[in-house]
Amino acid sequence: xxxIALLAQDMIPAVRLCKKGKIKIKDPAQDRDxxxxxxxxxxxxxxxxxPLDINWFKLVSRVPDIGIMFxxxxxxxxxxxxxxxxxxxxxxxxxxxxxxxxxxFGVLFGALASKxxxxxxxxxxxxxxxxxxxxxxxxxxxxxxxxxxxxxxPIAGIVGLSVHATAFFARAFSQSFEDxxxxxxxxxxxxxxxxxxxxxSAIFPAALSMIIAWIGMRFEIxxxxxxxxxxxxxxxxxxxxTTSLQGYQxxxxxxxxxxxxxxxxxxxxxxxTIKKKFIW
Amino acid sequence: MxxxxxxxxxxxxxxxxxxxxxxxxxxxxxxLTRFNPFEVVASSSEVWNFVTTDFLPxxxxxxxxxxxxxxxxxxxxxxxxxxxAVMAIIAAMFGSESISPxxxxxxxxxxxxxFLRNIPPLVWAFILFSSLGIGTGVxxxxxxxxxxxxxxxxxxxxxxxxxxxxxxxxLVVGASFPQRVFQAVIPSCLQDFISWxxxxxxxxxxxxxxxxxxxxxxxxLVLFSYLKTFRYQTAAGIILIIAVTIILVDLLTSFxxxxxxxxx
Numbered sequence: 001x002x003x004i005a006l007l008a009q010d011m012i013p014a015v016r017l018c019k020k021g022k023i024k025i026k027d028p029a030q031d032r033d034x035x036x037x038x039x040x041x042x043x044x045x046x047x048x049x050x051p052l053d054i055n056w057f058k059l060v061s062r063v064p065d066i067g068i069m070f071x072x073x074x075x076x077x078x079x080x081x082x083x084x085x086x087x088x089x090x091x092x093x094x095x096x097x098x099x100x101x102x103x104x105f106g107v108l109f110g111a112l113a114s115k116x117x118x119x120x121x122x123x124x125x126x127x128x129x130x131x132x133x134x135x136x137x138x139x140x141x142x143x144x145x146x147x148x149x150x151x152x153x154p155i156a157g158i159v160g161l162s163v164h165a166t167a168f169f170a171r172a173f174s175q176s177f178e179d180x181x182x183x184x185x186x187x188x189x190x191x192x193x194x195x196x197x198x199x200x201s202a203i204f205p206a207a208l209s210m211i212i213a214w215i216g217m218r219f220e221i222x223x224x225x226x227x228x229x230x231x232x233x234x235x236x237x238x239x240x241x242t243t244s245l246q247g248y249q250x251x252x253x254x255x256x257x258x259x260x261x262x263x264x265x266x267x268x269x270x271x272x273t274i275k276k277k278f279i280w
Numbered sequence: 281m282x283x284x285x286x287x288x289x290x291x292x293x294x295x296x297x298x299x300x301x302x303x304x305x306x307x308x309x310x311x312l313t314r315f316n317p318f319e320v321v322a323s324s325s326e327v328w329n330f331v332t333t334d335f336l337p338x339x340x341x342x343x344x345x346x347x348x349x350x351x352x353x354x355x356x357x358x359x360x361x362x363x364x365a366v367m368a369i370i371a372a373m374f375g376s377e378s379i380s381p382x383x384x385x386x387x388x389x390x391x392x393x394x395f396l397r398n399i400p401p402l403v404w405a406f407i408l409f410s411s412l413g414i415g416t417g418v419x420x421x422x423x424x425x426x427x428x429x430x431x432x433x434x435x436x437x438x439x440x441x442x443x444x445x446x447x448x449x450x451l452v453v454g455a456s457f458p459q460r461v462f463q464a465v466i467p468s469c470l471q472d473f474i475s476w477x478x479x480x481x482x483x484x485x486x487x488x489x490x491x492x493x494x495x496x497x498x499x500x501l502v503l504f505s506y507l508k509t510f511r512y513q514t515a516a517g518i519i520l521i522i523a524v525t526i527i528l529v530d531l532l533t534s535f536x537x538x539x540x541x542x543x544x
Contacts, residue, residue: 033539033540034470034471034474034540037474037536037539037540038474041362041474041477042362044358045358045359045361045362046362048354048355048358048359048362049355049359050355051351051352051355052352052355052356052359052416052417052420053352053416053497054415054416054417054420055417056417058417059412059417059418059420059421062412063421065411065412066407066408066411066412066421068411069407069408069410069411073407089312090312090313092309093308093309093310093312093313094309094313096305096306096309097306097309097310097313097315100302100306101317132527133523133527136522136523136524136526136527136530137519137522137523137526138486138489138490138522139490140490140493141503141519141522144504144507148330148507148512149323149326149327149330150320150323150327154313154314154315155313155315155319155320158313158315159320224400225400227400227403228400228402228403228490231402231406231494232493232494232504238402238403241403241406242406245406245407245410246410257399257403257407260398260399260400260403261395261398261399264398264399265394265398268398
């Protein structure tokens with residue numbers, strides 16, 4: 001065994017041997033960064049437990065209560081089901097409208113922020129950093145601010161969600177637009193096509209499959225976001241869940257949560273089939 | 281004049297079909313919510329007034345508690361992601377049909393993960409708040425549940441994608457389940473796992489802010505209390521701090537991700 005290893009070492013200079021005379025199959029320097037990162041990650045994660053003011057024993061001892069809670073929630077009750085259904089439909093409507101409006105704004109601002117369409121560096125940088133800021137603030141904060149400005153109701157939900165979703169789309173779309181190869185744009189430029197023509201007949205169709213994928217992803221997120229809007233004060237299914245939980249009507253809350261789950265799952269299935277069939 | 285069709289007529293029909301559906305949904309949703317975009321445009325001067333007089337300039341009256349709160353939020357995100365990642369790796373080993381020692385029950389783990397994932401984190405938080413009371417610990421559990429579900433699903437997908445052949449060849453030579461995990465799955469999926477971990481940290485910084493708003497503590501609760509008491513200038517300051525924190529975390533994670541992926 002050892003002789004073959006030595007022979008291999010003579011013939012191929014890259015082969016190195018361990019102490020036992022075996023051929024090394026791993027270069028220790030190769031994964032050093034990875035292991036360093038893993039160790040640092042574990043250390044930081046363990047350290048991050050200390051500033052948290054949590055009574056762990058009490059928390060763990062009360063975990064069985066979650067099971068009891070699920071027992072209560074699973075006894076579904078049809079009490080006030082019409083209100084739950086109306087709230088649910090409102091949430092779905094908020095999702096649809098926010099997605100549609102932010103799609104149009106997203107295409108507009110995405111085009112204005114993509115470097116291969118707008119040659120002015122100042123405009124693109126300014127727009128993309130502005131949208132980075134909008135995206136960095138969580139959606140419920142925008143909804144709360146919209147509530148202050150526009151009053152209670154679904155309008156604040158739609159506006160607040162649209163702000164965040166527009167920023168998301170602008171970033172995603174401008175990336176997809178920039179991925180369109182420059183030859184395509186050049187080919188149209190030499191024929192004397194205007195900027196708008198280039199956009200609508202070359203860039204937008206080329207990026208369309210990516211755009212559909214982004215819309216699908218955002219539609220799922222938008223539903224989750226609009227389902228929780230009620231919890232910070234806007235209407236919809238979130239409000240129904242909160243009020244029934246706070247009023248100890250667990251059966252009603254359970255049914256509302258089940259509705260949220262079924263809808264989210266159905267949307268997920270729908271978009272995975274769409275993706276499989278039409279895009280990839 | 282005859283034209284050459286540039287787009288397949290079937291594809292065209294499909295797009296028309298989708299457009300019609302979207303338009304119908306749009307009309308129904310607009311009627312149901314009575315949302316009028318022009319109303320929003322009409323009230324834009326009020327919004328502008330609010331922003332310029334009540335909201336700006338952003339101020340910070342008590343910097344120390346706000347700083348502490350943001351530390352709590354970051355720590356909550358990191359620790360919950362870590363706990364969820366450890367749990368999710370174990371669950372994914374049993375949940376992936378290609379390597380699980382009990383392939384019959386792999387579907388069960390998948391189903392549980394799908395169920396947990398499709399309920400938003402904030403709904404989890406509310407369910408937990410009403411059974412355990414409010415507090416940072418309960419926010420922690422809510423984040424762990426939703427992150428665990430997301431990661432389990434993502435990890436199972438990476439395992440199924442990468443290591444079908446390598447695990448199969450190890451299975452053929454008679455390797456045990458732990459051997460298959462440590463010799464085939466971990467080496468080939470580790471980078472994917474780390475990439476998902478970093479992504480979940482990004483998500484959870486946002487989620488822990490939001491969960492905090494409804495009673496999980498941290499910067500979210502502080503912001504919520506300032507907004508509810510109409511002290512908008514301080515709220516603006518806190519929103520700026522949240523945005524800066526999230527942008528910094530995003531930059532850091534994307535830097536680390538490119539470093540890890542370069543190693544390949």
